Amino acid sequence: MEAYKKHESIAALMRRSNVDTDQIIPKQFLKKVERSGFGKHLFHDWRFNEDGSDNTDFELNKAAFKGAKVLVVGDNFGCGSSREHAPWAIEDYGFNTIISTSYADIFYNNCFKNSILPIVATKEQLAKLMDEVDANEGLSFTVDLENQELITPAGNGFKFEVDAFRKENLIKGLDDIGLTLEQTDFIDQYETKHKQDFPWLWA
């Protein structure tokens, strides 16, 4: 997994709440057996017209948001299906940071497995960020995960919370499975006891 570094990047804005994973990556793109190449389908049904041309009304098609790595978006982002294709598409499109007031639990977990930092803002903090982007589309935010700080040109940034272990793994780009396998002795011990306590599961 790619290590997450401090960066200054364009912030794109979507004033939408309850954006579900069916919108992030519609189901017709879930048939692939590969992990890559989903970015071109991100927000497909909103992003493209029937004839395949860009829908110029869709926020992310604005020229000012091209190359954005930060996505500022309304409450409860990523609700619905567990599909990891959603963060795969977001990451492949170029985002590595999302800022919202809340995320669906499975989506939130999935982000950390894909070098994406989902920042949780308060309602007031998010409203200010949205207004700041609206007033000056194309501006850049600085995201400093090490210090858990978001910095914006107008001073609407803030310190954010993130689990210590998730932060560590993101900064170092660590493989969760590798870390867990270091605990194999404990897993073996647990399993031995599990077989004694719950023999019917092993019959």
Next chain:
Amino acid sequence: MKKTMYEKIWDSHFVVEASGQAPLLYVDRHLMHEVTSPQAFEGLRNSKRKVRNPHSILATMDHCVPTKNRDLPIADPIAKKQIETMADNCEENGLNLYDMKNPNNGVIHIVVPEHGFVHPGMIVVCGDSHTATHGAFGALAFGIGTSEVEHVMATQTLPQKKSKTMLVQIDGELSKYASAKDIALAITGKIGTAGGTGHVIEYAGTAITKLSMEGRMTLCNMAIEAGARAGLVAPDQKTYDYLKGREFAPSGDNWDKALAYWKSLPTDDGAEYDTTITLNATDIEPQVTWGTSPEQVTGITNIIPAPEDFADEIKSQACKDALNYMGLEAHTKITDIPVDLIFIGSCTNGRIEDFRIAAEVAKGTKVADNVTAIAVPGSYHVKKQAEDEGLDKIFTEAGWEWREPGCSMCLAMNGDELTVGQRSASTSNRNFEGRQGKGGRTHLVSPAMAAAAASAGHFVDIRTL
């Protein structure tokens, strides 16, 4: 210390908490389908890791499978490759797969309980958010991403953060034709799609204990629609009676040992929950969603709200956007909404009980002009049971299509889908934009309400028929 059922299951599955890492929980059962697993197998292969416990896994093919002309090759080459990849991966790793031709095939969350593969007190995962279904058995069952699917295959564990607990207490008598589906929708309407975020819900109360196992599965299935990762119902005699004698259920001495353990699982009297919600079952009308989120729902005797009915600015805008997408006017009576297509099926409502009640309503009726109605059993076992009871005849004589099992129109990956502007009455779980086909308009309802809409051509209050 007094514990909730969730805390008991957590404690009994705790493996270790290494310094600087999240607690590791042991996973008892791992369910799989073709859409969210291929990249996990690829990851295992690339890192030269093995499946730790192949016997913990049960796999099926459900999302992309056709529900008619099953003998023909799958027309969509990408879907065909995904199905073939699933078969190859299961073969390579020695996993139990109910493939498309297997008499046990069906939707994963229908098939797994049929075979008694999930028991009370287990931790169960699947790369599918509707894994919550299995909470009906008092198992902690939740959806995971594909990276976590790989993690569980390699280690039989998952790093987890403890959830908060939410008690949803529902007492009182449900009216005839109000069902578990209506309870699930009413809860989502009350607390919203983010209401349960960070929580595991435990459903309790007289209205819940009265539900059949099928009804409890429908209810827990939609815990995710209220934002909760998992839903739980305490195991009781109904649970034990359902499990007894099934293929993967304990037998002999093991049955007695298991039963004693299962009886220790319900929440201790006096244990505390982080949040408590109460509903009165008597107040729950048959529900119909009118928007593009499961929280945009109301009772059948109501009208569609207007954006100005919501004090919250975001909810007001969401209402406006939803009405625009759905092609509906504010303040229209729910019973005046016409429908084009009826879908009964899915992991939410594709069980035998669902087809029995729908057939009871459909019996002797005719599907309205310009309406298409399809019934898609959740598994081959449900299909056979329904056919043995003559339900398929009731549907076909009323003008319905009786299909082969699969996820079908719940998420429209297999070619069964709405066209632009088409409006469905659907027993599935999500009414998101485009979920049933780009431009399609979905109204979520119970099987009885779907069947009633089929012959009327619009929604009707099933209680008045």
